Amino acid sequence: MLTSIIYNVANGLMLGAFYVLMALGLSLILNLSNVINFAHGNFLALGAYLALELSKVMGFWGALLIAPLLTALIGVLVELLMRFVYRRDPVYSLLLTFGLAFVMQGAMLWWWGPSPQAMEMPDILNAPISAELFFVNWYRIFTVVVVIATVIGVFAFLRHTRVGLRIRAGTLDLDTVSALGVNVKLLRTFNFTVGCLLAGLSGVLLTGKNGISPNMGDDYLMPSFIAIIVGGAGSLTGTLFGGLLIGITAAVTGAIYAPASEVVIFVMMILVLLTRPRGLMGEEGML
Amino acid sequence: MKKTTFSTVFPRRTLLKAGVAASALQVASPFILTARGETPIKIGMVNPLTGVLSALAKSELDGAQYAEAEINKKGGILGRPVQLLVEDSANDVGTGVQKTRKLIDRDQVDVILGDVNSGIAAAMAQVTAEKKVFHIVPGGHTDTITGVDCKWNVFRVCNDTTMDTSAITPELVKRFGKKWFFITPDYAYGHSLQDGFIKALKKLGGTYDGDYLPINNTDFSATLIKAKGYKPDVLLNNMGGLTQINCMKQIVQFGLQKEMALGGALFEFETVKALQPDAQAGWWVMEWWWDQPKVPEVVKFVADYRATAKKTPSARDWFGYVSMHTVRVAAEKAKSLEGPKLAKIMEDLELPRDVALQAAAVRYRAGDHELMPTIFVGQVHPPKAGPDDVFSIEAEIPGVEAAGPVEDTGCKMVHPA
């Protein structure tokens, strides 16, 4: 019984790692630019497809490194369009990313076709670490390690670099930051790009356990939203905890009563909205 | 200085003009066609060409278009050319129903084909029955379409879940054992599939456990942990489409295939090819398979199809192909395109070998309008003789045996006056 619980919690943490990576990217973009990136799931899929193509040329490790960067590059192009709508009512930026989601999905469907595809994973990643802990294979450990490294990297970047400081300041008051002479346009572009990089990285990591198709990212968009709402808008640490929390909840529910494993995270969101609407770690006045 | 915005680069007037031109084309098109003086026979296909089932829908479309070309080359149906009109249901029932109405009301089609998604197919059947239009379901599997909800104008090519599960269960039990674990998607089709398996398994004295998972479930670890603990003889992957791929991948990653046999009902050709070699495993049902060297019609068909469509046909291509030719065969026999007449002729109609494309005789059963083909039971494996050689037929079960009697389906066919 105890081992079962430990197994499922461990499982939940590994699941949560994915949610964290996706939610973090979404949160970064939301906090600074006040934009809900509906196309975030599509950037995930794009990262996966790019990794697939790159792996044919430079193998898995090369693809892992380059694909997220390429995805971020496409993010730069997308962000250029967004510049037209930052000043306006938020409804326009929502519609823009919403429309972009359609465009990206259609484009990927057209280019790579509807049939799902597979990517070769290096053999060393495929083996479980022991017969006892059969569900912990090196691939999942590798994913968690990458996520931890990325999260540490992002937080360290925000805390210890000038650009990071500006992003954090911009989240609170972008106008003042601009008045202080910072090039806000570049800042937003950079921030958006980092968000897309995280989405692309999620996509590459996902190829290890899921097939590649134009729709593969759709199922990660809602959990990312919920991670942000539960954790608290405006707080990256909150998003981090939100992601882990919903991962564990989903996994444990999957073990107890599987059909509810999807709905339970929505229930959690309602509970948070009712009792502490700003989120577990959100700051009041952050919207 | 004027800022360069989108509007200065692409002035509004230009876009507006382009938009008006595009819509004018749409308005003019029905007039253009009638001016040419042709009266083609129109068949409308509604399928989820976008969305999670798009790969399967595309194959059905390919098969239907191949048949359309073939039929027209041989003079069409009743001397008139055939025209296949295609609409995307986008895996959304509301859209599927709307497009069906559009095809019938506006485009005046004589026959409706669709949908891969059995929920959409059933909803479409409601509309086609109301409007008395002949309807063939190439690939939607839920039992109710030729069961409790059977209608006089609806015929189905693919098997229902009872047929597939009854066909493979004895094989799996014989080879591996009676203790099973199910991984099933939690909706009507999934329930139907698992219920079919359970019924067949219980007849052979088996025991089982399992999990119902959300349709779009991405992570199966919790369920697989449970499965390993249960130590079944056979692990059944009932998930569909992309989720089936994800599940197979994760099963193999956990190394479960070393301790238990893998199996299930459908594991479609398109899906198998999307997996890496180590995940191409298990015992499954193919509703049609291309590699039948003893049947000359099949060998010829596959060769021609490969040359034209540049791909090896799967069961889905075959569904689309059979649907179109069924209309031709029935129309030519009935000498009419009226729904009620076609439906009457279709009952117990045997399909010619070059359409059925298998050794045994194939017909639409009168009682429930279900096609009774051979069900190919066998093993999926990594490619051997070629990239498409991923399945070896181990047994050929006659569909009519696996289906059971008509009374069991719950179908009470009511014919129009």
Next chain:
Amino acid sequence: MSSVIAATASVQRSAQRRWLPVAVIWLALVTVPVWFPLLGGYNALAGSVLVFGLAAMGLNLLLGFTGVLSFGHAAYFGLGAYGAGLMLKYVAASTPLAMLAGTLFGGLAGTLFGLVIVRRRGVYFAMCTIAFGQIFYYIAYKWNDFTGGFDGLRGFHREPIGIGALTLDITDEQPFLFLSEGFRFYYFTLAMFTIAVVLMGLLVRSPFGRTLRAIRENERRARFLGIPVERHIWLSFSVSCFFTALAGTLYALLNNFADPLALHYTQSGYFVIMAVLGGMRSFWGPLLGAAVFWVLKDFLSSALPEEWMAFLGVIFVLAVLFFPRGMLGMLKRRSAE
């Protein structure tokens, strides 16, 4: 003296001008079964346009008139549809009762939810509306036995309305003279639409409506004027949900069907784009937007069954970049110049 005459004349002219577009719209709508099929349309499509137009206009009460963005209105649309369908299937074969049930169902859900999030604003508010809407989507497609799950709710259909000799048979699809197939239900939809729109018009012109616009223009100033802003936003949210739910019931009756995707945030996005495309700041804008968007989507998905998504997305993007004020917004500016 002449200035007074001129002023009176201009008031009379502007009164005429106000009624003229409405009259034109009504004339066009009433004669749809005659001219629409000639352009390649069909009555079910026109009915869909009215249904989605009504839903978008309902949303616009909140979005355009109060300045609050909800990206989850499909939830109430879908609840209206399911409410009507479930009533017809399990309780009573009565169309008016079904419409009442659906409208109440969706409207009350919106009212309750509005209470929870009324203090949030902006993008975060929108996020919450999306997530909340998805809950109903999940319930609809998980509860297989009750709602038909993923496959949608089937097995019900619209019933003729009325008693005895005064029955209106809206189930009859047969054409009559120059009125094409399905015209009876189209007129029923038009009638319901008219009633709803008249109510909405009265609301918008009332002091309540004016207060909403004040909130839209400058929330802080409205608050300083002593207006209970949160209460007004909540009421606006609630009323908009009722109208959208009514549209949902008509949707279920039109298709004899209710499906979970009617609740999905993609559908919400469609409502928003309809409102924006037509013109958020005008009353009739969303109807025009619904007409253009829906017909365009229908056309694109038939012409390019596999690639239409990308093109539709491009239209979204172009509309946002190019026509932020929407079609009616552009016309208004032209006439003002």
